[in-house]
Every structure is written in structure tokens, then in C-alpha cells.
Amino acid sequence: MSRASDRAYSTIREMIVSGELAPGDSLREEALAEICDVSRTPVREALRRLEADMLIHKTESQRSYVADWSLDDIGDAFELRAMLEGHAARRAAKRIDDATLQALRECNARIGKAVIASPPDVDGFLELNREFHALILETAESRRLTGLLTALIEQPVVWRTAHHYGKDELRRSHQEHDELLAAFARGDGAWAESIMAGHIRRAFHAYADAHRGLTAIHSAGGKKQA
Amino acid sequence: MSRASDRAYSTIREMIVSGELAPGDSLREEALAEICDVSRTPVREALRRLEADMLIHKTESQRSYVADWSLDDIGDAFELRAMLEGHAARRAAKRIDDATLQALRECNARIGKAVIASPPDVDGFLELNREFHALILETAESRRLTGLLTALIEQPVVWRTAHHYGKDELRRSHQEHDELLAAFARGDGAWAESIMAGHIRRAFHAYADAHRGLTAIHSAGGKKQA
DNA sequence: GCGCTTCTTATTGTATACAAAATTGCGCAG
DNA sequence: CTGCGCAATTTTGTATACAATAAGAAGCGC
Known part of the structure; x- marks a missing residue:
């Protein structure tokens, strides 16, 4: 949990679960990196994990958005x-x-x-x-x-x-x-x-x-x- | 598929599925990077995906091994x-x-x-x-x-x-x-x-x-x- | 000789710089 | 005014350098 990628994962995840990030919001790696106070590398790993969790969604052009749930x-x-x-x-x-x-x-x-x-x-x-x-x-x-x-x-x-x-x-x-x-x-x-x-x-x-x-x-x- | 991380994923995956890499074999990022002719960054992404597929397994010290299937x-x-x-x-x-x-x-x-x-x-x-x-x-x-x-x-x-x-x-x-x-x-x-x-x-x-x-x-x- | 400690080395984690790709906005022609 | 195409900007993908950490090896005391 002390690892940067874990911190990024938890932070972003919490933002999604709490609703701070609304479904459909775009997730820019650089912005998230700044929020989590880490570089883009661990943020990218976190996004991968979140994508596997289906909490976020990547368009065909590889941009990430918060998944919306019907x-x-x-x-x-x-x-x-x-x-x-x-x-x-x-x-x-x-x-x-x-x-x-x-x-x-x-x-x-x-x-x-x-x-x-x-x-x-x-x-x-x-x-x-x-x-x-x-x-x-x-x-x-x-x-x-x-x-x-x-x-x-x-x-x-x-x-x-x-x-x-x-x-x-x-x-x-x-x-x-x-x-x-x-x-x-x-x-x-x-x-x-x-x-x-x-x-x-x-x-x-x-x-x-x-x-x-x-x-x-x-x-x-x-x-x-x- | 033309992306480096996809190539790495396919390559490593194929090596596991074909049996070229046996269960228990260790997967060192640098070695894999050389095999796939990409840098470590996409290899790491590939390893993440393979881990999600449960084709590989990470020890508590974050080293990767080919999963063995009982x-x-x-x-x-x-x-x-x-x-x-x-x-x-x-x-x-x-x-x-x-x-x-x-x-x-x-x-x-x-x-x-x-x-x-x-x-x-x-x-x-x-x-x-x-x-x-x-x-x-x-x-x-x-x-x-x-x-x-x-x-x-x-x-x-x-x-x-x-x-x-x-x-x-x-x-x-x-x-x-x-x-x-x-x-x-x-x-x-x-x-x-x-x-x-x-x-x-x-x-x-x-x-x-x-x-x-x-x-x-x-x-x-x-x-x-x- | 055996066990412990410590130092070296190998491997992974992170940051940053650069390359590729895509979206956006602008300009221009019709 | 609209549609197209190009370029400027933003965003993601990859490579590389460096830091942290864990495994392995050697030295030391017992």
C-alpha cells in the first residue's frame, strides 16, 4: 500500500466511488498524477487496474473515462x-x-x-x-x-x-x-x-x-x- | 495490436501457452523486453494483463513467475x-x-x-x-x-x-x-x-x-x- | 563448520524525456 | 454559412535513467 501505484489506485478509486468523479468524466493521466502526487507511470498502472475493475472505460483512442452504469x-x-x-x-x-x-x-x-x-x-x-x-x-x-x-x-x-x-x-x-x-x-x-x-x-x-x-x-x- | 505493449503481451502469452515457458519459470522484465524487442515499460503492462489473466503469478516481493496449474x-x-x-x-x-x-x-x-x-x-x-x-x-x-x-x-x-x-x-x-x-x-x-x-x-x-x-x-x- | 551480519548485485518501482497519435480549432474555399 | 483540410495543441505510448528493495554471496565471529 505504500507503493506509489497503490496510492494512485486507492486515490482515484475513492474519487470514483465517492462520486467526486462523475460517470463520463474524462481521466487525464497528467492531472491524476498531480492529484496523487506521483508521476504518470504509477497512474497508468492504476488506470489499468481500474479498467480491469470496470470502473473506468477506455475509448478506441485510448482515452479514459469514468464508466457509467445503466x-x-x-x-x-x-x-x-x-x-x-x-x-x-x-x-x-x-x-x-x-x-x-x-x-x-x-x-x-x-x-x-x-x-x-x-x-x-x-x-x-x-x-x-x-x-x-x-x-x-x-x-x-x-x-x-x-x-x-x-x-x-x-x-x-x-x-x-x-x-x-x-x-x-x-x-x-x-x-x-x-x-x-x-x-x-x-x-x-x-x-x-x-x-x-x-x-x-x-x-x-x-x-x-x-x-x-x-x-x-x-x-x-x-x-x-x- | 501494432502497439508495443500488445506485441509484448501476445509474444509472452504465446510463449506461455505454447509451453516454451514452463510453469514456475521466472519472468524477468529486462529479458522479456529484449525478447519482444521493446523497452521494459510495455513489458510491465503486458505482465499486468497476464497477471489478470492468471497466466502469471507475482510473489510477495513482486517477482513474476509462470503460473502452475494443478x-x-x-x-x-x-x-x-x-x-x-x-x-x-x-x-x-x-x-x-x-x-x-x-x-x-x-x-x-x-x-x-x-x-x-x-x-x-x-x-x-x-x-x-x-x-x-x-x-x-x-x-x-x-x-x-x-x-x-x-x-x-x-x-x-x-x-x-x-x-x-x-x-x-x-x-x-x-x-x-x-x-x-x-x-x-x-x-x-x-x-x-x-x-x-x-x-x-x-x-x-x-x-x-x-x-x-x-x-x-x-x-x-x-x-x-x- | 555453522549461523549471523553485511555488502554486493540483480530486479523491480518511479520519474522524466521524448515520440506518436488524436483531438481541436483555425483558415480557407466553395 | 458550411464543409473540408491542415496545423497547433493536447494526450497518450515508449524508452531510458535513476532510486528503492529484495535476493544472493562473502566475510566474520563463535
């Missing part, structure tokens, strides 16, 4: 996530040991605490939720699956909109994690897969509803739909 | 491919139009020709097969799915071992494509998904059988395996 694209990403995380849960159910199961239980207990707080600790929830899913992914023991999923998990939209989660959705999420733990305890891969897939799909619809609400407000004028 | 890893990759290509087939079945269907039919007809030739035109088969699957993937209309799959499709092992395909396996493959076309013609996504998943899994077992045969032979003499 609702379709987002639905797409969630669909893939549901499938892949479901697969991860199935594999994890077959491989999990007692120590890991216990760790997951503790993690979800802390999620429960974040959820029942008033007001709910959404940031804490997000961090713990991330930890919970990461642990399952690790237990699935598939380097390739991990590689594919990390690209999908780190989505700007998700993080921005998760803050719109209501108390009900947070509790529901916590509850689904518990069901997942039950499936793990029994080593029932198919069950775990079903729950996980549903868990992700629910998250998508929660997002889509919030999004529709937002765009309904914004789009009094009109929509850029193709 | 049979488990390969099975893993095929499993993910089966799932994702199955998903692609399902989506494609819902979206396909007559022109694309016709194009797929013609492609598979040419595959048929390559298969019945004696000796079978394996290189032609591979290229057409790639085209066939690419067309389906395109029809699935999911940029993210495309992104995830391209990483999985371009595997060195697959290409090296496909040459071991017997006439039966080639014919079987051609036949499965025909079934897929039937599913597409009826817009039956679930059917298409089943066939595609089976198609990929069959390919894996064909590989695994060949691999077991090969390692049995090799391990009699003794290999430089670490």
Missing part, C-alpha cells in the same frame, strides 16, 4: 454476483470447519449489534458484511472464483446506495446470514447456494427500488435511455 | 466456465435473432467439415469453436459476463490439450453445438444452459482423461517437477 448493467452485475457468490457458498458449505463457522457466527453477531443500534451503524454494517462475505469466499477455496468476484464486489453504486438501506433491510440481511450459517452447520451446499443467491438478489431489488425512487425525482425532465 | 485449479476454471457459459447460453436463447442463429448454424456447419476431414482439421476446429462460443457470448449482451469469461476462456492448458482430441470428441462437440442450436431456435434458455454446461464439463473430463494418461507416461521416466 440500471441494466447494474442488474447484470448483481445477477453474476448472485450466481458466483451462490457457487462460493455451495463450495464453502462443503469445506467449512468449526473454527471458521464460529468466526462467521461472531461476525454476524457483530452485524446484529450494528443493525439494532439506533441509529443503525450502516458503515459498521458494510464493513462487517464485507468481512462476512470475504470469509465465505476464502472458505470456498477457489482462487479463480475469488478473482472473478472481487471485480464484481467492489462496485461504486453498491456502496453509495447501501446508505439508503432502511432498518428493515439491514435486519433482513442479518437474518439471511443466520440462515446461511444454519446451512453451513449442516454442510448443505445446495441450501447455502439458494440462500446466498436470494440474499444477493434481494440486495439488488432493494437498490433498484431506491434507485427508481431517486431517478423518479431527478427525471422530471427526461431519461437518457437508449 | 488439476484442481483447472477443474475449478472449467467449473466456473460451465456455469458462466451456461448462463450466457441462457441469456442468448432469449435474445437471439434469426440472422445470428443462421450465422451460428453456418459456423457449426464449417465445424462439421473440419471434423469429418481426415485427418480432422483440429486447428480449424479450434478457431471455429472459438468463433461459435464468442458469437453466443456476444448475443448474451452482458459486458461484465464477457469480461469475466474471456479471462477464463484463454487458458493455456485448454489449447495445448485440445490437440489431443480424438475424432469422437470432435464429433461429439459438433453434435452438442447442434443441440444448442435447437434450444436457441426454440428460445429455451434453460435447455440451452443445460447443454452448454454439459458441453463444457465434457470438455473438462476429456482433458482430465488425457492429462492422467500423459502424467502416467511422464512419471515413469521422471520429470523436473518441483
Whole structure:
């Protein structure tokens, strides 16, 4: 993390995720280099990584822009996530040991605490939720699956909109994690897969509803739909 | 493709896929730069891309080595491919139009020709097969799915071992494509998904059988395996 | 002789300078 | 006024030089 290219990556990434850089904004290497206080070389490496993450997009003439996400694209990403995380849960159910199961239980207990707080600790929830899913992914023991999923998990939209989660959705999420733990305890891969897939799909619809609400407000004028 | 970094990427990639660089071999940037007749800068970009493809592997001290593939890893990759290509087939079945269907039919007809030739035109088969699957993937209309799959499709092992395909396996493959076309013609996504998943899994077992045969032979003499 | 430290060397990371390519803006002809 | 084409400027791609860091080798004490 102390390396310049890592700093550049984190910095630019954060600017995109936070919305400081809006979808469609152009990314000029020199400008980014100055912002990150490094030279263009590490910036270029960072841009490569961000492109692989699909957070940015290069035109045919090699200029970089912040990727814009249609609702379709987002639905797409969630669909893939549901499938892949479901697969991860199935594999994890077959491989999990007692120590890991216990760790997951503790993690979800802390999620429960974040959820029942008033007001709910959404940031804490997000961090713990991330930890919970990461642990399952690790237990699935598939380097390739991990590689594919990390690209999908780190989505700007998700993080921005998760803050719109209501108390009900947070509790529901916590509850689904518990069901997942039950499936793990029994080593029932198919069950775990079903729950996980549903868990992700629910998250998508929660997002889509919030999004529709937002765009309904914004789009009094009109929509850029193709 | 005329860019130096693309040349470096193709060159190094080809060396790995062909086996000229064996799993575990170290990749020194300067040496590669000389081989590719470019400077280290584009080589570094190429290495990044190859790392994303999981064809190479970086140690904690940032040195690069050709990735070695255990049979488990390969099975893993095929499993993910089966799932994702199955998903692609399902989506494609819902979206396909007559022109694309016709194009797929013609492609598979040419595959048929390559298969019945004696000796079978394996290189032609591979290229057409790639085209066939690419067309389906395109029809699935999911940029993210495309992104995830391209990483999985371009595997060195697959290409090296496909040459071991017997006439039966080639014919079987051609036949499965025909079934897929039937599913597409009826817009039956679930059917298409089943066939595609089976198609990929069959390919894996064909590989695994060949691999077991090969390692049995090799391990009699003794290999430089670490 | 063995283990530790330190110095040397090899390799990667970063910065900068230069080359190539592309976009933009201007000028000019129609 | 519009469309085309050229040139000026901006932006990206590549090469090279230098700095930082990790591996390897030699020296030293025990």
C-alpha cells in the first residue's frame, strides 16, 4: 500500500466511488498524477487496474473515462454476483470447519449489534458484511472464483446506495446470514447456494427500488435511455 | 495490436501457452523486453494483463513467475466456465435473432467439415469453436459476463490439450453445438444452459482423461517437477 | 563448520524525456 | 454559412535513467 501505484489506485478509486468523479468524466493521466502526487507511470498502472475493475472505460483512442452504469448493467452485475457468490457458498458449505463457522457466527453477531443500534451503524454494517462475505469466499477455496468476484464486489453504486438501506433491510440481511450459517452447520451446499443467491438478489431489488425512487425525482425532465 | 505493449503481451502469452515457458519459470522484465524487442515499460503492462489473466503469478516481493496449474485449479476454471457459459447460453436463447442463429448454424456447419476431414482439421476446429462460443457470448449482451469469461476462456492448458482430441470428441462437440442450436431456435434458455454446461464439463473430463494418461507416461521416466 | 551480519548485485518501482497519435480549432474555399 | 483540410495543441505510448528493495554471496565471529 505504500507503493506509489497503490496510492494512485486507492486515490482515484475513492474519487470514483465517492462520486467526486462523475460517470463520463474524462481521466487525464497528467492531472491524476498531480492529484496523487506521483508521476504518470504509477497512474497508468492504476488506470489499468481500474479498467480491469470496470470502473473506468477506455475509448478506441485510448482515452479514459469514468464508466457509467445503466440500471441494466447494474442488474447484470448483481445477477453474476448472485450466481458466483451462490457457487462460493455451495463450495464453502462443503469445506467449512468449526473454527471458521464460529468466526462467521461472531461476525454476524457483530452485524446484529450494528443493525439494532439506533441509529443503525450502516458503515459498521458494510464493513462487517464485507468481512462476512470475504470469509465465505476464502472458505470456498477457489482462487479463480475469488478473482472473478472481487471485480464484481467492489462496485461504486453498491456502496453509495447501501446508505439508503432502511432498518428493515439491514435486519433482513442479518437474518439471511443466520440462515446461511444454519446451512453451513449442516454442510448443505445446495441450501447455502439458494440462500446466498436470494440474499444477493434481494440486495439488488432493494437498490433498484431506491434507485427508481431517486431517478423518479431527478427525471422530471427526461431519461437518457437508449 | 501494432502497439508495443500488445506485441509484448501476445509474444509472452504465446510463449506461455505454447509451453516454451514452463510453469514456475521466472519472468524477468529486462529479458522479456529484449525478447519482444521493446523497452521494459510495455513489458510491465503486458505482465499486468497476464497477471489478470492468471497466466502469471507475482510473489510477495513482486517477482513474476509462470503460473502452475494443478488439476484442481483447472477443474475449478472449467467449473466456473460451465456455469458462466451456461448462463450466457441462457441469456442468448432469449435474445437471439434469426440472422445470428443462421450465422451460428453456418459456423457449426464449417465445424462439421473440419471434423469429418481426415485427418480432422483440429486447428480449424479450434478457431471455429472459438468463433461459435464468442458469437453466443456476444448475443448474451452482458459486458461484465464477457469480461469475466474471456479471462477464463484463454487458458493455456485448454489449447495445448485440445490437440489431443480424438475424432469422437470432435464429433461429439459438433453434435452438442447442434443441440444448442435447437434450444436457441426454440428460445429455451434453460435447455440451452443445460447443454452448454454439459458441453463444457465434457470438455473438462476429456482433458482430465488425457492429462492422467500423459502424467502416467511422464512419471515413469521422471520429470523436473518441483 | 555453522549461523549471523553485511555488502554486493540483480530486479523491480518511479520519474522524466521524448515520440506518436488524436483531438481541436483555425483558415480557407466553395 | 458550411464543409473540408491542415496545423497547433493536447494526450497518450515508449524508452531510458535513476532510486528503492529484495535476493544472493562473502566475510566474520563463535
